Amino acid sequence: MSRSGTTDRGRPVRIVVAGSGLAGSCVVVQLAARVRRPISVLVVDDGSRPVDDAAWAFWARGPHTLDPAVSARFDRLRVCAGGRDRVLDLDGYRYRRMRGADLRGLVESATAGDDRFAFRTGHVERIEDRPDGVAVHVDGEAVPADWVLDSVLGPPDPPPLDARLAFHGLYVRTADPVFDPSTPTLLDFRTPQVDGASFVYVLPDGPRRALVEHTTFLAPEATAPDPDRSAAAVAAYLHDVLGCREHVVERVERATLPLRSRPTRRRRGRVLTVGERGGLVKAATGYACDRIQRDAAAIAASVARHGHPLDVPGPDRRHRLLDGALLGSLRDDPGLWERTVDALLDGTRTATALAFLDEDTTPIEEVSLFAGLPAGRLVRALARRQGR
Ligand SMILES: Cc1cc2nc3c(=O)[nH]c(=O)nc-3n(C[C@H](O)[C@H](O)[C@H](O)COP(=O)(O)OP(=O)(O)OC[C@H]3O[C@@H](n4cnc5c(N)ncnc54)[C@H](O)[C@@H]3O)c2cc1C
Missing domain, CATH: 3.50.50.60 (FAD/NAD(P)-binding domain)
Structure with missing residues (x-):
């Protein structure tokens, strides 16, 4: 060559x-x-x-290269955190x-x-x-x-691993029309917080059909949640939170993703x-x-x-540092993720929050975002990580 x-x-x-x-x-x-x-x-x-x-699902602004393969687009997302249930207008972003x-x-x-x-x-x-x-x-x-x-x-x-994300997803069909086909649920913390920070994700495919996924941030060395318990958590969510009387599971998806x-x-x-x-x-x-x-x-x-593939941007170290601080803190304080989500996705600056989660924000935008976050905990975690 x-x-x-x-x-x-x-x-x-x-x-x-x-x-x-x-x-x-x-x-x-x-x-x-x-x-x-x-x-x-x-x-x-x-x-x-x-x-x-x-x-796969993802959010992006404007047209996207993968759009020819995208089968559903949503302008709103539901988030239930900190005891509040809110529907976020995605403000130019679309969830796909x-x-x-x-x-x-x-x-x-x-x-x-x-x-x-x-x-x-x-x-x-x-x-x-x-x-x-x-x-x-x-x-x-x-x-x-x-x-x-x-x-x-x-x-x-x-x-090294900072954490793992354990998924237990059920593709379900329900007797009652319990899903809002226009609004996926990105994060709903109304589920038992047993193995780590857990939430439920719902991707609707109609009023009676959806992927309902129980998701948990695990410490690196923790064992994955018992599948029966995760399935029971999904069933309890469908029954107690969504008010669904009967459901049929069409397919199960389980995986653990290293973070x-x-x-x-x-x-x-x-x-x-x-x-x-x-x-x-x-x-x-x-x-x-x-x-x-x-x-x-x-x-x-x-x-x-x-003629070679190597001219690609390197990792974004500032955002990675913040991710590490957040995941490191979850070990002693699993509730921190819910409090962070509650503050970040409170409906007042959704586009900036989504851009932040995509690592598309400037330090100045981040200062305004962090004003509402549980900053003390995160700063302490950041200092610990820097000191290592
Ligand atoms: C359950 C789950 C759900 C996810 N959902 C989302 C989501 O909704 N949105 C999002 O942005 N991200 C999501 N992710 C994260 C991430 O986008 C996926 O993990 C994504 O598939 C990673 O792409 P990849 O090409 O690296 O791996 P993969 O898509 O897994 O592709 C690896 C391929 O390699 C093949 N393969 C493996 N070993 C060999 C071998 N030795 N020789 C030849 N072939 C081999 C496999 O057959 C597979 O086709 C999810 C991850 C998981 C685990």
Whole structure:
């Protein structure tokens, strides 16, 4: 590979995309749209987390690159915290839901008839960085590449965990029309706070159908909540809070997401880690969709410009410090998350609060936001973390 990014022998730049979940799919869509130089992209996925079973939600302002795969948009969100139940007008933001099958459709249409892209079902066993390129070991075969975008193995030395987010989601159908189809519930703390800071999330798909998810911030070493207890918490929420007499569970989704506020070392030689393993999940919220999409756009712009994927923005250290302080405090004070949400999403500055959670705010905007937060606790946690 020459310094300009063209290959020495004039062949296309060979890129292996390891994993075609959210990050791999976003990268492929962006490479297809933005790169005009010769590239040859091989996408490898073993199907262990079928993209068709997944769905993501995120908020964003204005039109969004993922909009062709978005199946529902909402202008309002409900938040129940601190004993107050409020519906927030999103003030220019829209909350969006994207289904995995629609993301797959977007990848298919972005690459249709484009012979620069090939797709292979296979298990990535290891990635070996060599002086002359990279070898991606797929089902016993070494596949050569100039660059690897890896969302499956990640670095050998990930930063320590600050917390984990445990999800127990039930896709339910109810006898009564208990859901407001125009208003997802982002956070509702009217659920037992047993294993850590817990809330319920509701993503409606009609008045009688929704994903109802019990979500808990766990300390790094804590065991995940007992599934029966989480299912019972969802059932109690449906019955006691929403007044639903009967419900049928159509599908269950369980997962635990690692939350890390310290930056991940994304680059190892010719390998760039993307997605959750690249540290792109926002530690304080568990959201990653918009960040992963923005990162994919930066990667594709870098490939278009330089012939390599490395010219991408680094981590935002100020916001990460705040995330670490918040998560560190939850260990001794699980109620801090509810108090923070209650103050941040009180309905008076929703757009700034959502921008803050997206790391899009300036320090001056943050000063005005922090005026209402449980600042003493957070500042003490920040000082402890800095002193470490
Ligand atoms: C249950 C859950 C719900 C979430 N909901 C949201 C949400 O609503 N909004 C949001 O912004 N974020 C959400 N997140 C956080 C984040 O957006 C997701 O974790 C996101 O899927 C991360 O994208 P990724 O590409 O890194 O991983 P994935 O989407 O999991 O993709 C990894 C891919 O790699 C494949 N794979 C794994 N190992 C191998 C291997 N060795 N070889 C080959 N292929 C392999 C898998 O089959 C999969 O397709 C959620 C996370 C979880 C766990």
